[in-house]
Amino acid sequence: MSGINAGSGPVLLIGGRGKTGSRVADALEAKGIAVRLGSRSATPSFDWHDASTWPAAMEGASAAYITYYPDVTVPGAVEAIEAFVRLALDSGLRRLVLLSGRGEEEAIRAEQVLIGSGADWTVVRASWFMQNFSESFLAEGVVSGEVVFAADAVREPFVDVEDIADVVVEALIGDGHVGQIYEVTGPRLITFAEAVGEIAEVTGQQIRYVPLSVDDYAEGLRQAGVPDEYIDLLVMLTREVLDGRNESLSDGVRRALGREPRDFRDYARAAAASGVWKG
Numbered sequence: 001m002s003g004i005n006a007g008s009g010p011v012l013l014i015g016g017r018g019k020t021g022s023r024v025a026d027a028l029e030a031k032g033i034a035v036r037l038g039s040r041s042a043t044p045s046f047d048w049h050d051a052s053t054w055p056a057a058m059e060g061a062s063a064a065y066i067t068y069y070p071d072v073t074v075p076g077a078v079e080a081i082e083a084f085v086r087l088a089l090d091s092g093l094r095r096l097v098l099l100s101g102r103g104e105e106e107a108i109r110a111e112q113v114l115i116g117s118g119a120d121w122t123v124v125r126a127s128w129f130m131q132n133f134s135e136s137f138l139a140e141g142v143v144s145g146e147v148v149f150a151a152d153a154v155r156e157p158f159v160d161v162e163d164i165a166d167v168v169v170e171a172l173i174g175d176g177h178v179g180q181i182y183e184v185t186g187p188r189l190i191t192f193a194e195a196v197g198e199i200a201e202v203t204g205q206q207i208r209y210v211p212l213s214v215d216d217y218a219e220g221l222r223q224a225g226v227p228d229e230y231i232d233l234l235v236m237l238t239r240e241v242l243d244g245r246n247e248s249l250s251d252g253v254r255r256a257l258g259r260e261p262r263d264f265r266d267y268a269r270a271a272a273a274s275g276v277w278k279g
Contacts, residue, residue: 008062011172012093014038014046015067019131020099023165024065024172033173036061048080054087063095063172064088066114070233072099073106073240082113089119095178097171099164100125102183102250103241111181122171123181124164127246130186130264131161133199134271137234141207142199142277148210150217150238151192155247157185158195160262167256182252186261189247195264202268203277214238 011028015021016037025035036057038046044056048068058064066084068077081098088096096119101107107125114121132138133147141147164184171177190198196209212220214235221231253261271277 008033009060010034010036010062012036012038012046012057012061012064014048014057014065015069016042016065018067018069019129019135019161020164020168021065021067023161024168027165027169028173031169031173038064051083051087054084055091058088058091058093061093063097064093065097065099065168065172067099068110070230071104071237072101072110073104073236074233078106078109078113081110085113085117085119089117095120095172097122097124097168099168101237101241102127102185103246104237105240120178122177122179124167124171125181125183125252126164127157127159127185127250128241129161129164130158130195130262130267131271133195133268134274134276135161139276142196145205145207146210147192147196147207148212148217148220149192150212150214150235151242152211153191154242154244155189155191156195156242157187157189157246157249158264158267159184159186159253160264160267162267163253163257163261167253170256177256180256182256183250184252184256184261185250187249187263189249190264198265199268199272199277202265203272205277 013021013025013035016025017039028035038057040047045053046057047053098114100111100123102125111123138147167182193209196207200207218231218235
């Protein structure tokens with residue numbers, strides 16, 4: 001299939017206000033390509049839990065970026081993605097790019113839905129986001145000077161969300177990416193403690209990392225009033241993917257973009273310069 005260009009229909013971005021989706025939207029718009037945000041607050045709206053909203057969001061779209069909130073591993077996600085893909089193909093929407101999770105068994109099921117669908121598919125299988133330290137659940141700890149999480153010595157190839165977005169954009173509008181699985185990681189394996197140490201170094205702040213057992217971490221979240229659904233998701237992801245299975249590097253960024261992935265230290269410098277950790 002040839003690439004999507006400025007004269008094509010809009011690209012549907014499900015989760016277009018999320019970490020990856022918002023960056024994909026900005027990059028596509030900078031190239032003169034129309035985007036349609038797939039969210040409950042958009043017009044037309046898109047709600048994963050209300051299939052009646054899907055046809056209007058798909059209408060006339062040239063391609064779609066599929067993310068599932070809060071994660072592709074939650075119950076019902078695979079079934080919803082399967083129904084979405086079937087409707088998309090029936091509507092003539094063939095170029096589909098799925099954000100998947102590295103080392104997540106349910107994510108593999110979602111990938112297989114796409115792979116076996118007959119769509120012009122691409123899978124972007126991502127490791128843990130660097131931006132979890134600046135735009136998600138670990139950011140408050142960085143600001144307070146104490147990051148608490150349920151991971152100890154395991155090493156993670158943290159990936160920059162900017163790299164994920166670049167790969168997604170290329171898969172959506174470029175040639176040669178149909179039928180590809182791009183497993184995207186950063187260029188180094190580092191522990192969570194080392195990641196926090198690098199953030200402390202570039203910010204000049206005193207920040208310590210406190211590893212807890214999964215059970216103690218979950219209990220702390222409950223005492224803090226975090227919703228059970230979110231706790232269950234974090235516990236599941238922590239037990240499943242932070243057991244050493246992802247302690248390896250992949251070449252997805254290089255294969256998709258022809259360049260090396262961004263390093264965690266470069267991410268930390270950029271985030272610090274943005275002022276996000278100044279509270």
